[in-house]
Ligand code: OXT
């Protein structure tokens with residue numbers, strides 16, 4: 001292992017001048033900058049306070065949050081949006097643990113992210129002598145992320161950062177933990193040696209070219225289909241192979257079903273989009289090609305009632321070989337990066353490719369039109385108090401008129417209904433709770449989306465969901481970000497109508513009635529609006545999106561409008577022994 005050179009060991013320069021020196025602080029900053037990582041999301045404190053200041057002085061954008069979890073969610077989604085690891089910086093023990101949820105979330109969702117945490121001194125931690133914020137962070141992080149590294153010597157910082165970058169973005173992307181003990185920051189070494197120790201990572205996520213035989217096999221299976229379906233997942237959105245994916249879908253003529261965060265890869269209004277015919281295409285398809293989507297709970301594991309009785313063949317395109325056969329047999333695995341795989345499939349299809357059978361595409365289109373027509377009148381109501389459909393009817397138009405805006409969405413009913421109602425038109429514009437269905441991603445995603453893309457952000461938040469990260473409205477105001485938050489305020493989790501029949505305590509799912517979340521934004525200088533009808537909501541959102549001023553609209557919803565657990569009530573166990 002390279003040893004950190006101390007000041008005393010520095011050779012004098014030829015003229016006897018003092019050697020130019022650097023230290024751990026600057027080496028970490030230089031290593032990040034050398035690799036184009038110029039934004040840090042975090043919370044300062046011992047031992048990284050000065051690091052944040054120095055990073056800012058060296059031209060890195062440092063966004064200081066109110067809680068590390070939100071900074072972590074910001075870094076995670078920055079990774080998804082940019083294909084570069086999002087950087088989250090925290091203090092030791094509690095700060096590290098606060099960031100760790102987001103790191104695990106990034107890993108679960110296949111987003112590249114690096115959590116950098118300061119830590120206590122090894123000698124004290126290892127002897128468990130009770131250091132300030134003592135914790136063996138590396139050991140704890142290891143099981144919750146893709147890779148974890150610790151750097152003890154300044155001369156190893158370049159290699160440590162390079163390893164973290166490579167581990168996060170290569171193959172299946174994920175979260176990486178980088179442990180930097182306090183002492184490392186202050187280590188001093190010769191600046192020239194320091195510069196030489198840094199590594200500019202070359203080809204961090206190398207293309208993974210699929211085997212020609214795998215491509216031929218996949219095309220044979222697709223060709224044999226009578227009722228083919230393509231499912232696009234957030235891996236397809238992440239891959240940024242938008243044109244090739246569009247070409248594949250259109251050349252094949254196959255109906256496509258976008259998973260939540262793949263909406264907009266092709267517009268939801270595309271004639272082949274089967275989003276509004278979900279049950280039909282899952283049940284009745286005979287060949288399913290998965291592109292960057294896993295057969296996990298969100299796809300009912302590829303089997304059971306949702307998939308119907310008809311036998312099905314699966315083709316799966318994924319960078320992770322171990323993903324194949326994880327839930328059902330994959331008859332045509334295509335392992336590689338989506339850009340390379342889709343290009344090879346297009347190549348293999350040649351100039352002539354028979355479009356999908358017309359009776360199948362006709363059936364899907366008819367079902368889609370039926371469902372869209374069924375929903376349309378519900379979106380036009382101007383009820384007071386509002387219901388979800390009345391409010392979403394308005395917000396749907398806001399996105400239609402501003403297809404470049406980023407939509408952030410969390411909640412239960414608020415999530416499920418927004419996903420169904422609001423059409424997306426462009427790739428990577430819809431950000432949400434992801435694979436874990438986690439509440440609390442909202443404000444971190446808003447901040448990173450605004451910072452990374454420079455586009456306006458519209459967040460549609462359940463009142464419970466918003467509460468997990470609501471304090472970050474101050475951060476949004478402080479950095480003057482163009483974020484409009486609409487809180488669907490139905491007085492609680494799922495509904496605001498639950499009653500506790502046995503004591504004075506409120507029922508576990510309800511909140512203070514008539515709460516005014518808009519006042520939170522006003523407290524920090526942003527715009528707050530209380531909206532009780534779809535018309536009021538429309539005016540307020542349009543004004544916010546046009547002005548770009550931080551805005552929070554408290555959208556008063558009928559407390560009885562939602563259902564328990566939204567559309568996943570089937571996953572919510574109910575006791576048969578309930579007493580009351
Ligand atoms: O084909 P059919 O006929 O079946 O129809 C389908 C589509 O074809 C059709 N459709 C359309 N029709 C017309 N037009 C259009 N455009 C259209 N598009 C689609 O609509 C239906 C449904 O389509 P969909 O949505 O695609 O299909 P479906 O069957 O719903 O899909 C299944 C799934 C699984 C893919 C989908 O449901 C999905 O993605 N679900 C994700 C669910 C999820 O992740 N939920 C979040 C977690 S819930 C719970 O855990 C909550 N908690 C606990 C908690 C969590 N999560 N985290 C932490 C850290 N702590 C605690 C909490 C606290 S939620 C929650 C707070 C909730 O309260 P809030 O106040 O925030 O929110 P409210 O509920 O609003 O009060």
Ligand code: ADP
Pocket residue numbers: 108109110172173232233234235236238239259260261262291292293294295296298317318319320323336337338339434435
């Ligand atoms: P969704 O929730 O939208 O269905 P998932 O997160 O379940 O999506 O699946 C994403 C999949 O995409 C993961 O299995 C991951 O390995 C894969 N993936 C991510 N990036 C790429 C890429 N560039 N090329 C190929 N596969 C990828």
Ligand code: MG
Pocket residue numbers: 462463464488489490491492493494495
């Ligand atoms: Mg609610």
